[in-house]
Amino acid sequence: MSNDMYARAWDKTAKASSDGTPAAPFSYGGAGGQIATPTQGAAIVGAMLDDPTIAKLMADESVNDILVNGTRSIYVERAGKLERIHATIPSDAAVMKLADEIAAQTGKKINLSRPLLDTRLADGSRVNIIAPPLAVDGTTISIRKFSKKSITLDMMAQTGNISQQMADFLKVASACKLNMLISGGTGSGKTTLLNAISQFIDPDERVVTIEDAAELKLQQPHVIRLETRPYNGGAIEREEEVTMRDLVKNSLRMRPDRIIIGEVRGDEAFDLLQAMNTGHEGSFTTVHANHPRDALSRITNMVNMANLGVPVTAIRGQIASAINLIVQISRMRDGKRRVSFISEIVGMESDIITMQDLFVFKQTGENNVGEIQGHFEWTGIMPRFLRRAQYYNQGDQLSHVLGVKLTS
Ligand SMILES: Nc1ncnc2c1ncn2[C@@H]1O[C@H](COP(=O)(O)OP(=O)(O)OP(=O)(O)O)[C@@H](O)[C@H]1O
Ligand SMILES: [Mg+2]
Helix, strand or coil: CCHHHHHHHHHHHHHHHCCCCCCHHHCCCCCCCCCCCCCCCHHHHHHCCCCHHHHHHHHCCCEEEEEEECCCEEEEEECCEEEECCCCCCCHHHHHHHHHHHHHHCCCCCECCECEEEEECCCCCEEEEECCCCCCCCCEEEEECCCCCCCCHHHHHHCCCCCHHHHHHHHHHHHCCCCEEEEECCCCCHHHHHHHHHCCCCCCCCEEEEECCCCCCCCCCCEEEEECECCCCCCCCHHHCECHHHHHHHHHHHCCCEEEECCCCCCHHHHHHHHHHCCCCCCEEEEECCCHHHHHHHHHHHHHHCCCCCCHHHHHHHHHHHCCEEEEEEECCCCCEEEEEEEEEEEEECCEEEEEEEEEEEEEEECCCCCEEEEEEECCCCCCCHHHHHHCCCHHHHHHHHCCCCCC
16 A cells, blocks of 8 residues: 555544544543543453454453554464464554554544554553554554453462562562562563562552553552653654653652652663662662663663763662662563562672572473473572661561571
8 A cells, every 4th residue: 555545544544533532431541631540441442443353352361462463464462472363454444443443542643644653542451553654564553451460479479480489589579678670571571570569569658650651550559650741753742742751850859659660761761770879769660681681781771872971880880779689581482471580789899780690490491392391499699688678677588488597
């Protein structure tokens, strides 16, 4: 389809389904809108869409991600694995109509001059749409479905994502207000793990969460959710853009006990480190990296790219004093998600950040159906935060979890 044809088709579907006024029951998000808590189930949200295939996949609880590649194919992710389904969407116009309906549900627009959209459906599902000419082979829609059931650390231990000992260790770490970085590849379960760990935040604390698209589901009564307002070359003008960095700075004036950033990607890393170093203990974030060491270099690069003139050694020093634990999660070859490292940052040696692995997943082999075999283990290294654990009245619990007597 040529750009011209797309323009005409967009024009038609836009007239039919979103003439700029968002559909009433869903008009909670988007530019200038207010953020509501998720109220609609995925099945109901799916049923609002005209496409029967997508409606069915939205209702299917075993599906985590729905990936529509124009008219060519639809893939879903189930149990950590991608699979192609038989159905496709019959025409470019139908794909665009679907994109348009999703945009309209969230009070936003997608068309030739605004070909990129990041949004969140009424049930909390996260959606990215990219249209031609940017998506060369047709409008591509990626839906990360909101999972209704909250996955807890104990549930993760039962399903073998983590050992019970590691889960109990993370509960202590959260109660001791350690600053944690959750690191993992795309779709590895970082946000899910962050949610699970944050269940151990004291309900008396004031927590500010900052995200590009609000996904976190904190259960505590005193949570303030902030969401960025990106510049997308369309509805939002440059001067109206509100970035992660703006929100992190703003959050510092909101008397937060903890600050949780959904994912650090850019120069907000600098402000987060500052916040962690200036008394906002127990702050968490996620970062896209495949190993705890890579996570540290990614954060260093993010601060470096912000061009604030801070020398690399000073950035590393900031990181070493700000972050206490790195929790690495990996979606392994067999589709299963496993916490592969819990590493503690212990300081600096000349200009290198020193780290010790407290827990690791040791792979021993693979069974005949391709499942990875192995075990989680405590390396026997004593965590350095014992004094802090005692201060937060968690010393005995930490000894109990590790099964050793700890002395400071
Ligand atoms: N331990 C788990 N058990 C079962 N399903 C899980 C688990 N962790 C994550 N999932 C599912 O996998 C999908 C991806 O998880 P999540 O959003 O936490 O990953 P992510 O690493 O934050 O992804 P992204 O890189 O896109 O931000 C979600 O649909 C989630 O419900
Ligand atoms: Mg995530």
